Amino acid sequence: MGVEVSVSRVVRSTEGGVKRRLSAVAVAVCASLGLSLATVSPVEGAGVVTVTGKLGAAASGWKVVMVGARGQSLVSAVDAGGSFSLRTSATASKRATLQMVDSSNRYVGPIVIGKEKVGKSTCSHNQLAGKSVKLGTLKLNAAQGFAIPAKAPVSTVHTRSAVLAKGTSGQPLSAGTAGIVKVTSAQMSACGKAVKGTSIASSQDANVAMGGDLDNDGLPNALDADDDGDQEVDAVDKTTTESAGMNPWIAVRSTNPLFNASVSTGLTPENVNAVLGTSGNYAIQFFVSNRNLLGEASLNGVKWVWVDCGNLVYCGGSAPTATNTNTHLQNSNTGVAWNTYNGGFKVETAGAPPTAGLDTTLGTNPGNNGNALYLGNRNTGNDPSGGVNWLASVFPNQGANTLTNVKPGDVYTLRFGTDAGEKSVTMMLNPHAVTVPGLTTVNGLAYTGGNLTPDANGKLALTFFRPQRLATSGETGTFKDMGGLRYGVIMTSVGTMDTPCDITSYSAYDAFTAATGADASDMGNRLAPLTDKQTTDSDTSPTATKLSFTIDLRACVGAATYDAAAAGKKWTMQLNASGQMLTGGMNRASLELTVTK
Numbered sequence: 001m002g003v004e005v006s007v008s009r010v011v012r013s014t015e016g017g018v019k020r021r022l023s024a025v026a027v028a029v030c031a032s033l034g035l036s037l038a039t040v041s042p043v044e045g046a047g048v049v050t051v052t053g054k055l056g057a058a059a060s061g062w063k064v065v066m067v068g069a070r071g072q073s074l075v076s077a078v079d080a081g082g083s084f085s086l087r088t089s090a091t092a093s094k095r096a097t098l099q100m101v102d103s104s105n106r107y108v109g110p111i112v113i114g115k116e117k118v119g120k121s122t123c124s125h126n127q128l129a130g131k132s133v134k135l136g137t138l139k140l141n142a143a144q145g146f147a148i149p150a151k152a153p154v155s156t157v158h159t160r161s162a163v164l165a166k167g168t169s170g171q172p173l174s175a176g177t178a179g180i181v182k183v184t185s186a187q188m189s190a191c192g193k194a195v196k197g198t199s200i201a202s203s204q205d206a207n208v209a210m211g212g213d214l215d216n217d218g219l220p221n222a223l224d225a226d227d228d229g230d231q232e233v234d235a236v237d238k239t240t241t242e243s244a245g246m247n248p249w250i251a252v253r254s255t256n257p258l259f260n261a262s263v264s265t266g267l268t269p270e271n272v273n274a275v276l277g278t279s280g281n282y283a284i285q286f287f288v289s290n291r292n293l294l295g296e297a298s299l300n301g302v303k304w305v306w307v308d309c310g311n312l313v314y315c316g317g318s319a320p321t322a323t324n325t326n327t328h329l330q331n332s333n334t335g336v337a338w339n340t341y342n343g344g345f346k347v348e349t350a351g352a353p354p355t356a357g358l359d360t361t362l363g364t365n366p367g368n369n370g371n372a373l374y375l376g377n378r379n380t381g382n383d384p385s386g387g388v389n390w391l392a393s394v395f396p397n398q399g400a401n402t403l404t405n406v407k408p409g410d411v412y413t414l415r416f417g418t419d420a421g422e423k424s425v426t427m428m429l430n431p432h433a434v435t436v437p438g439l440t441t442v443n444g445l446a447y448t449g450g451n452l453t454p455d456a457n458g459k460l461a462l463t464f465f466r467p468q469r470l471a472t473s474g475e476t477g478t479f480k481d482m483g484g485l486r487y488g489v490i491m492t493s494v495g496t497m498d499t500p501c502d503i504t505s506y507s508a509y510d511a512f513t514a515a516t517g518a519d520a521s522d523m524g525n526r527l528a529p530l531t532d533k534q535t536t537d538s539d540t541s542p543t544a545t546k547l548s549f550t551i552d553l554r555a556c557v558g559a560a561t562y563d564a565a566a567a568g569k570k571w572t573m574q575l576n577a578s579g580q581m582l583t584g585g586m587n588r589a590s591l592e593l594t595v596t597k
C-alpha cells in the first residue's frame with residue numbers, strides 16, 4: 001500500500017506560487033494510514049483486561065503507556081511505590097506493547113514481557129496477547145532503556161512474535177536509543193522461529209501502523225525515529241512516510257549563514273537557543289487528518305483534538321510557555337498562550353464555502369483543556385477526508401532553555417473526541433534540524449553574510465554545509481549533519497507567495513538526485529527538487545563534505561522581469577532544506593537571503 005498523495009488542493013496564487021507560512025507549508029497531502037484505531041476505553045464484564053507491574057521507586061512519577069497495534073494509547077501513572085495498572089479490553093490489548101515515559105515526559109523504552117532462546121539468539125517478546133497479566137516486580141534498566149519481569153510470566157500472556165535482543169538480558173536492539181540503529185534483514189528475521197507465546201494473526205499492514213515495529217528493534221513506529229532501521233531518520237526517509245505520517249514536523253529559519261555548526265565550529269547550545277528561542281524562527285507543527293485518526297475518510301467523525309503534554313515544561317506542567325502561532329483566529333509569530341486555546345473551526349480559503357456536509361460547529365474542546373488543535377478545512381479540495389485536518393503551530397517559547405527542554409523523544413498524547421467517546425494516540429518529537437544550511441561561497445567567493453550578487457547571467461553558484469540536528473542518546477558528538485534532505489531555492493518576494501524555481505533553473509548539482517517524472521510534481525519536490533545523495537547523517541565538522549548547485553535567478557524571477565529590473569533591485573529567497581512529506585507538510589530548515597541585481 002502506498003502513501004496517498006494529492007497535489008490537487010495546493011493553494012496557488014495567480015502567479016503559480018504557493019501560499020507562504022513559516023510553520024505550515026501550504027502543501028495539501030494526506031498520508032493515509034488506511035488503518036483504524038480501535039478504542040481503548042475500559043469495558044465492563046467479560047473481556048476486561050488488566051495489566052499490572054512494579055517498576056520500583058526509581059520510576060515514581062513516570063508513565064507506562066500501552067501502545068495499541070494501531071497506535072491507540074492508554075496511559076497509567078506510575079505511583080510513588082513504582083507500580084502501574086492498566087485496564088482495557090482484550091481486543092485493544094491484543095498485540096499492544098508497554099512503553100515507559102519518564103517524569104519529564106520523555107520516552108525511555110519498552111517493557112519486555114518475556115524472552116526466549118532461538119538458536120544462539122535471545123529473543124524478546126514485547127506484545128501482549130489480550131490477556132490479563134500481573135508482571136510483578138520488573139527489573140528496570142533506565143540507562144539501557146528497558147525493563148523486564150524479574151520472574152517470567154506464563155508465556156501465553158504475550159504473542160509469539162519476538163524481536164532480537166542484544167544479549168541474554170533481553171534488551172531490544174534499539175532500547176535506550178532514539179531508534180536510529182542499523183537493523184540488518186538477518187537481525188529483523190532472527191526471531192521468526194520463536195515458539196513461545198500465543199499465536200495471533202496480524203495483517204500485512206500491521207507493521208506500518210503507529211503501533212507496529214517495522215524494523216523489529218523493539219521500539220514501536222510512533223516512538224522510533226528510524227522506523228525501518230536503515231539509519232535514515234523518519235524526517236527524510238522516503239520509504240517510511242506512511243508509518244511516520246503523523247509525526248509532528250518542524251520548521252526552523254534564520255537569516256544568519258553562520259548559523260551552522262560546520263561553518264561555526266564554536267557554535268554552542270546557547271547560540272542555537274538564541275535563534276530557536278525567538279518567536280518566528282522555530283515551530284512544531286501538529287497536522288493530522290481525520291483519516292490519520294480514524295483510519296478512514298470521515299467528515300464529522302472527530303469532534304475535537306487536544307495535545308496532552310504531561311510534564312513537558314513548554315506545553316505541560318504547571319507553567320507552560322508555548323504559544324500557538326496558528327489558530328482558527330490568527331496566524332502570527334506572536335500567537336496565543338497554547339494552554340488557553342481551546343480550538344475552533346477555520347476554512348483555508350475564506351472566499352470559498354466549507355466542504356459540503358462538514359459540521360462547522362466542531363473543533364472546540366468542551367473540556368477547556370487548552371493545547372487544542374483547530375479544525376482546518378481545505379475547502380478547495382475534493383477529498384472530504386483529506387480536506388479535514390487538525391492543526392497547531394507551536395512555538396515552545398523556552399528562550400535560553402530551548403535545547404534543554406525541547407528534545408527529540410518528547411512524548412505527546414493526542415486526545416480526541418469521537419462518537420464512541422474519547423480516544424488517544426501517542427506521538428513523539430523526532431530528530432530535526434536545529435540549524436540551517438551554512439552558505440560558504442557564492443559564485444566562487446567566500447561568503448559570510450550580506451546581500452548576494454548574481455553573475456552577469458543572473459546565476460548564483462552556491463556552496464553550503466548541510467544543516468544539523470542534535471545527536472541523540474547513543475550517538476557521539478553534539479550535532480550531526482543531516483543527510484537525505486531535499487534542497488531548493490524558494491523565492492519569497494515574487495508576489496505574496498512562496499514561489500519555487502523550476503528544476504530547469506538548477507545546474508551543477510552532482511551531489512543530488514533531481515526529482516523527475518511523477519515525483520517532480522509533488523509539491524515538496526517543486527519547492528526543493530534536489531535530494532542529497534548522501535542519505536544518512538554524518539559527523540559535523542569544518543572538513544565535512546559541502547554541497548553545491550547553481551541556481552539561475554533570472555529564470556526563477558522570469559527573464560523579462562529580471563532583465564527589466566534596474567541595478568540594485570532586491571529579491572528575497574530561501575535556501576531551503578526539507579524532509580519528506582508527512583501529513584500536510586514536511587520538516588524544513590531555511591536560510592533566508594536577499595539578492596541584489
Ligand SMILES: [Ca+2]
Pocket residue numbers: 174179180181215217219224225226227228229
Ligand atoms: Ca528503528
Ligand SMILES: [Ca+2]
Pocket residue numbers: 179212213214215216217218219220221224226227
Ligand atoms: Ca522499531
Ligand SMILES: [Ca+2]
Pocket residue numbers: 220221222223224225226227234243244
Ligand atoms: Ca517513527
Ligand SMILES: [Ca+2]
Pocket residue numbers: 226227228229230231232233234237240
Ligand atoms: Ca529509516
